[in-house]
Amino acid sequence: xxxHLKPGPLPLSMQLAPGNQLNHFLTVExxxxxxxxxxxxxxxxxxxxxxxxxxxAPLLRGKTVMNLFFENSTRTRVTFEIAAQRLGAxxxxxxxxxxxxxxxxxxxxTVRNLEAMNADMFVVRHEHAGTAQFIAxxxxxxxxxxxxxxxxxxxxxxxxxxxFTIRQKKGAFEPLKVAIVGDVLHSRVARSQxxxxxxxxxxxxxxxGPKTLIPAHIERMGVKVFHNLDEGLRDVDVVIMLxxxxxxxxxxxxxxEREFAKLYGLNEQRLELTKPDSIVxxxxxxxxxxxIDTEVADGVRSVILEQVTNGIAVRMAVMxxxxxxxxxxxx
Amino acid sequence: MNxxxxxxxxxxxxxxTDQITDVYIQDGLILAIGEPPQLTSFQxxxxxxxxxxxxxxxxxxxxxxxxxxxxxxxxxxxxxxxxAVASGVTTLCYQPxxxxxxxxxxxxxxxxxxxxxxxxxxxxxxxxxxxxLEGKRLCNIGGLRRVGCVGVTNGWQPFENLNVLRxxxxxxxxxxxxxxxxxxxxxxxxxxxxxxxxxxxxxxLPAIPSAAETVAVAQIIALMELTGSRVHFCRxxxxxxxxxxxxxxxxGLAVTADVAxxxxxxxxxxxxxxxxxxxxxxxxxxxxxxxxxxEGLSDGTIDAICSDHQPHELDAKxxxxxxxxxxxxxxxxxxxxxxxxxxxxxxxxxxALAKITANPAAIIASPAGCIAPGAPAxxxxxxxxxxxxxxxxxxxxxxxxxxxxxxxxxxxxxxTFLAGRTVYQAQEAN
Numbered sequence: 033x034x035x036h037l038k039p040g041p042l043p044l045s046m047q048l049a050p051g052n053q054l055n056h057f058l059t060v061e062x063x064x065x066x067x068x069x070x071x072x073x074x075x076x077x078x079x080x081x082x083x084x085x086x087x088x089a090p091l092l093r094g095k096t097v098m099n100l101f102f103e104n105s106t107r108t109r110v111t112f113e114i115a116a117q118r119l120g121a122x123x124x125x126x127x128x129x130x131x132x133x134x135x136x137x138x139x140x141x142t143v144r145n146l147e148a149m150n151a152d153m154f155v156v157r158h159e160h161a162g163t164a165q166f167i168a169x170x171x172x173x174x175x176x177x178x179x180x181x182x183x184x185x186x187x188x189x190x191x192x193x194x195x196f197t198i199r200q201k202k203g204a205f206e207p208l209k210v211a212i213v214g215d216v217l218h219s220r221v222a223r224s225q226x227x228x229x230x231x232x233x234x235x236x237x238x239x240x241g242p243k244t245l246i247p248a249h250i251e252r253m254g255v256k257v258f259h260n261l262d263e264g265l266r267d268v269d270v271v272i273m274l275x276x277x278x279x280x281x282x283x284x285x286x287x288x289e290r291e292f293a294k295l296y297g298l299n300e301q302r303l304e305l306t307k308p309d310s311i312v313x314x315x316x317x318x319x320x321x322x323x324i325d326t327e328v329a330d331g332v333r334s335v336i337l338e339q340v341t342n343g344i345a346v347r348m349a350v351m352x353x354x355x356x357x358x359x360x361x362x363x
Numbered sequence: 364m365n366x367x368x369x370x371x372x373x374x375x376x377x378x379x380t381d382q383i384t385d386v387y388i389q390d391g392l393i394l395a396i397g398e399p400p401q402l403t404s405f406q407x408x409x410x411x412x413x414x415x416x417x418x419x420x421x422x423x424x425x426x427x428x429x430x431x432x433x434x435x436x437x438x439x440x441x442x443x444x445x446x447a448v449a450s451g452v453t454t455l456c457y458q459p460x461x462x463x464x465x466x467x468x469x470x471x472x473x474x475x476x477x478x479x480x481x482x483x484x485x486x487x488x489x490x491x492x493x494x495x496l497e498g499k500r501l502c503n504i505g506g507l508r509r510v511g512c513v514g515v516t517n518g519w520q521p522f523e524n525l526n527v528l529r530x531x532x533x534x535x536x537x538x539x540x541x542x543x544x545x546x547x548x549x550x551x552x553x554x555x556x557x558x559x560x561x562x563x564x565x566x567x568l569p570a571i572p573s574a575a576e577t578v579a580v581a582q583i584i585a586l587m588e589l590t591g592s593r594v595h596f597c598r599x600x601x602x603x604x605x606x607x608x609x610x611x612x613x614x615g616l617a618v619t620a621d622v623a624x625x626x627x628x629x630x631x632x633x634x635x636x637x638x639x640x641x642x643x644x645x646x647x648x649x650x651x652x653x654x655x656x657x658e659g660l661s662d663g664t665i666d667a668i669c670s671d672h673q674p675h676e677l678d679a680k681x682x683x684x685x686x687x688x689x690x691x692x693x694x695x696x697x698x699x700x701x702x703x704x705x706x707x708x709x710x711x712x713x714x715a716l717a718k719i720t721a722n723p724a725a726i727i728a729s730p731a732g733c734i735a736p737g738a739p740a741x742x743x744x745x746x747x748x749x750x751x752x753x754x755x756x757x758x759x760x761x762x763x764x765x766x767x768x769x770x771x772x773x774x775x776x777x778x779t780f781l782a783g784r785t786v787y788q789a790q791e792a793n
Binding site: 038040041042043044138140158161163165166170183184185223247248249 | 559560561563564565566567568569570572635636637638639640677678680681682683684685686687755764
């Protein structure tokens with residue numbers, strides 16, 4: 033047996049090289065406070081730089097980024113693609129359905145084949161938790177892996193673009209109360225947001241939802257649990273609404289979209305319970321009239337479209353920090 | 364072949380014996396202990412000087428997923444019986460699974476025939492309760508009984524409904540066989556791959572609540588009352604199950620239970636960072652469950668410790684956690700982990716050994732598992748003071764899927780006898 037191929041734990045420590053240099057970006061869990069701010073600082077530079085100037089600083093020129101999407105997601109894939117292209121990388125999109133790997137080729141075979149095509153970075157989305165960590169652990173040492181969502185586990189770039197948006201609007205995290213509302217059980221976004229918010233020393237992090245959608249012992253991740261939306265929204269500075277998947281009705285987790293909308297949907301009345309200058313966020317795509325009303329989604333407090341724009345800057349920042357060497361300032 | 368094993372510390376849990384003495388062996392059986400046999404013309408072919416060593420009955424493992432025939436790429440009887448005797452296990456209970464179904468006497472005889480060519484360890488067979496383990500139609504349980512199956516089981520496969528289970532239990536008890544039940548309410552387990560708790564929440568893995576086990580235990584106990592059948596509960600993992608079985612024993616039901624050795628040392632926390640080597644069924648549970656299992660062992664609620672040995676090929680564990688196959692290659696750590704319980708003071712030495720010798724022997728009605736005149740000379744000599752490291756390099760099982768590599772153990776097997784024949788002897792290097 034090749035020693036490299038020994039099954040075992042997939043330690044988070046492989047994300048960081050000495051000096052807190054990012055090797056991979058797999059999860060927010062375990063990353064230091066300062067590094068999270070470094071990522072946001074770097075994103076800030078990309079936001080303020082006009083697009084044409086960015087192309088003059090092609091930090092990833094000559095590098096090949098492969099988007100490995102084992103699960104469908106046009107939007108996320110496109111933002112990664114734009115981010116990589118703006119940094120001068122060659123981008124290859126591979127739509128690999130899990131079924132095709134189930135036909136015989138193992139995940140490792142797929143990875144080996146792509147390595148042989150001179151990839152430098154894999155952007156991975158997969159329906160199973162831990163897949164990005166798995167690929168990072170067993171890929172050739174020169175390959176970096178960026179997690180674009182693994183099962184219910186993590187979606188670290190989404191969480192970081194959310195943090196970046198909060199920081200832009202609110203400044204410091206310490207005095208803030210942040211509420212995450214809806215289907216926390218199935219949400220990798222929520223898990224990554226919780227890790228990011230607690231690492232950034234946010235004053236209070238709340239999760240709000242019916243018991244069927246709140247996973248066991250989540251309070252041990254450092255959050256307060258609310259089952260009543262009105263109570264949970266009181267005096268918060270930031271409301272993050274999660275997307276509700278239609279298939280949750282089939283699993284007996286919820287009776288109907290209508291009941292969910294009534295009890296856990298964000299509307300203008302409920303928004304009154306939050307701080308007067310609160311902001312409303314959503315990782316998208318939104319279900320209007322289910323978890324969020326159109327008036328709120330398109331209202332003055334909504335920063336949903338800014339999140340999308342920031343998504344490109346944050347993904348550029350992470351890619352640049354992984355492949356461009358040190359965590360210092362941009363070119 | 365006649366033998367005298369001289370001056371070993373004899374440890375026999377069944378009789379409670381713990382003393383330094385001689386053991387006389389003739390024609391595969393234990394002839395006498397202490398005093399030389401008087402009436403026979405006993406001539407020893409070999410005198411084994413065992414001063415300073417422990418002599419214990421060969422361990423009896425209630426659950427070994429031996430894979431052959433059908434899953435030979437994972438393991439074979441040859442590879443696994445060799446691993447067994449080198450680690451102090453002399454009787455294995457063959458556990459059927461869908462790919463290695465024990466539907467009829469021919470399947471039992473085939474395993475016997477393969478093992479007859481090996482003659483390293485005894486292999487007892489647990490037969491199928493339902494045809495192909497599909498949970499629908501009964502197997503020829505009477506026939507399985509006639510060819511010597513020590514019990515029947517449906518493994519982890521569900522029954523179509525509780526009525527099939529009820530009838531299967533009744534029919535099995537007609538033949539005075541023990542039912543080996545794996546308690547799992549499949550609806551509650553759904554697609555879960557680990558214990559539902561703090562760690563599954565953190566990792567975002569689909570989870571199995573403890574209730575998936577305890578609900579099934581409660582149902583089976585209710586059906587025992589209805590059918591009067593004898594049930595052995597396999598692989599308890601949850602504190603609630605221990606409570607239910609303790610109560611059932613108090614009420615006088617014919618119930619026994621086992622636990623896999625790894626459940627006594629590992630918890631959900633060992634799954635952290637997606638370690639596929641800790642992907643097992645039932646899942647590793649919380650610290651409180653582990654404590655309850657130890658308490659259940661200590662007060663006799665849990666009768667036996669087994670390996671639940673599930674050897675796998677490399678690829679079965681080399682994938683994202685959810686895609687890996689559950690199970691640990693655990694045969695070679697059964698005796699070491701059990702001895703460690705005594706070393707750590709969880710159980711007195713003889714009680715710990717009883718969990719892998721006398722008690723499982725009683726569950727499968729085996730004459731082995733004890734050191735007494737007339738019993739088969741399935742014996743293990745070990746050096747109690749030797750500290751050794753368990754490693755993949757020296758592991759004998761074909762499956763290398765163990766989370767215990769690198770663990771240090773005290774007490775090393777020096778020689779193993781099966782019916783008086785030496786089936787393993789350690790190299791004389793140490």
